[in-house]
Amino acid sequence: MARALSPWLGMFWPNVAKVLKGTVLAQAIPVLSSMLLTRLFLPAEFGAFSVWLGLAQLIAVFMTGRYETAIALEQDVSARLTAVAATANVIGMTALLLAVAGGALAWSGKSASLHLTGSLAVLLAPTAALIAIAQLWQNWAAAEQRFGDLTAIRIIQALGISLAQVLAGLLFPTAVSLALAYTLGVLTSIAYANYRLPLKGTASHARRDFRRRHYRLPLLSLPADTINSAAAQLPLLFIGARFGPESAGLLALTLRTLGAPISILGVSVLDVFRGRAAAAYRDRGECRAEYIDTARGLLIISAVATGVLALTSRWLFVTAFGAPWAFCGTLTLWLLPMFFLRFIASPMSYTFYIANRQGFDLVWQVALLVTTVVTLSLPPTFLGAVIAWGAGYSALYVVYLVGSYRLSLGRAGR
Numbered sequence: 001m002a003r004a005l006s007p008w009l010g011m012f013w014p015n016v017a018k019v020l021k022g023t024v025l026a027q028a029i030p031v032l033s034s035m036l037l038t039r040l041f042l043p044a045e046f047g048a049f050s051v052w053l054g055l056a057q058l059i060a061v062f063m064t065g066r067y068e069t070a071i072a073l074e075q076d077v078s079a080r081l082t083a084v085a086a087t088a089n090v091i092g093m094t095a096l097l098l099a100v101a102g103g104a105l106a107w108s109g110k111s112a113s114l115h116l117t118g119s120l121a122v123l124l125a126p127t128a129a130l131i132a133i134a135q136l137w138q139n140w141a142a143a144e145q146r147f148g149d150l151t152a153i154r155i156i157q158a159l160g161i162s163l164a165q166v167l168a169g170l171l172f173p174t175a176v177s178l179a180l181a182y183t184l185g186v187l188t189s190i191a192y193a194n195y196r197l198p199l200k201g202t203a204s205h206a207r208r209d210f211r212r213r214h215y216r217l218p219l220l221s222l223p224a225d226t227i228n229s230a231a232a233q234l235p236l237l238f239i240g241a242r243f244g245p246e247s248a249g250l251l252a253l254t255l256r257t258l259g260a261p262i263s264i265l266g267v268s269v270l271d272v273f274r275g276r277a278a279a280a281y282r283d284r285g286e287c288r289a290e291y292i293d294t295a296r297g298l299l300i301i302s303a304v305a306t307g308v309l310a311l312t313s314r315w316l317f318v319t320a321f322g323a324p325w326a327f328c329g330t331l332t333l334w335l336l337p338m339f340f341l342r343f344i345a346s347p348m349s350y351t352f353y354i355a356n357r358q359g360f361d362l363v364w365q366v367a368l369l370v371t372t373v374v375t376l377s378l379p380p381t382f383l384g385a386v387i388a389w390g391a392g393y394s395a396l397y398v399v400y401l402v403g404s405y406r407l408s409l410g411r412a413g414r
Helices: 002-040 043-064 067-073 077-108 110-114 118-143 147-171 175-196 204-213 216-243 245-284 288-321 327-348 358-377 382-408
Strands: none
Touching (some): 002 147, 002 245, 002 288, 043 077, 043 216, 067 118, 077 118, 118 175, 118 245, 147 175, 216 245, 216 358, 245 382, 358 382
16 A cells, blocks of 8 residues: 555655646735735725625636536546536526626615625626636646646736736726726636637537536535635625725735735645545545645645744735735734634645535535624624634634544545
C-alpha cells in the first residue's frame, strides 16, 4: 500500500505548485488593483458594489445545480464532456428565469432595500450566469488536469476585471461602473476558456443520464452550498442594512484581503486534491493518506500566515489602501481564527462529495446559516457583530474538519 501511495504523494505538492504559479498572479492582480480602487472609490460605493457582487455569486451557485462538482468524478474524457454540457444546459435554463426575476426586482423598486440601484438589479442575473459558466470551465480544466489552461483562465479573468475597474474608477467612480467592469472581465475569461476547451455537442440522453445519476447534487448539495454562499454573503448584507454601506465597504475590503491567501493556495490545493482523492476513493474506498498529507501542509502554511498578519494587519491596510481603511486592521485581528480554520477546511470539504455524504454537509450549512443570522443580528455595534460572527464561524469549522476527516477513512470512519 505504501508503494502505491508514494507516487501520488510525491506528485501532489508539485502539481499544487504548478497550479499555484498562475493562481498567485491571478489573485495578486485584484489585491494590487484594490490599492488603486480604494483611492478611486469611496467606501460607500465599494460597499454597494460588494453587496451586489455577493448576491451575484450567491445566485451563480444556485444556477449550476452543483452538477459541476461531479465533473471530476466521471472516469473518462467523453463522460466529463457530457457532464459539462449537462451543467451548461442547467445554467442556461435558470438564467432565463432569473433574468425575468431581476427585471421585476428593478421595476418594483424593491432593490433599494438592498442598497441596489435599478441598474445593479438588472445586471444581477446576467452576471451570475457568467460567473457560473466561468466556474464550470475552471472545474472542467481541473478535472482534465489541464492546469496550465486553468491558471491562464484565472489570470485573464483577474486581469480583465481589474483593468476594467481601474478604468471605470478613472472615468465614472460609481458602484454601477464597478459592476459593469466586473461583468466584462468575466466574459473575457469565458471567451478564452471556450477557445482552449471548446464545448462540443453531446447526446441529450447522455446528459439526462448524467443528471439522473447525480440527482443528490441538486437535492442535497445545492441547498447546502446555497446556504453556505448565503452565509458567506450575509455579513455584508446585514452590516450594510444595520450600519450602512460604509461599514459594509470596510468589511468587504477586509474579507477580500484576508480571503486572498485562501484563494491563492486553497483553490490550487483543491484543484489537485479533488481529482486525486476521488481516484483514491474509487480504488481503495478511502483517501486518508491524501487527506492527512494535504491537511498537514495547509496547517503549517496557515499558522505562519496568521502570525504575520497578527503583527502587521493595521500597518498593512493603512500603507496599502490609505488611512480611511485603517479600521480594517482591527477587523482583521478578530477574524484571523476564522480564516485560519477556513484555509484548512475549504479544500478538505470535497470529501463530502467523494463519500456521497451531502446530508451531513447540509445539516452543517443550516447550522452555519443560523449562527450567522444570530451573531450578526444581536450585537448592537459594528465591531461586536463582526467579533460574534467570527467566533461562531470558527467553532463550526472545527466540527467540519472532524467530519471531513472521518469521511476520508471510508467505511472505517462511519
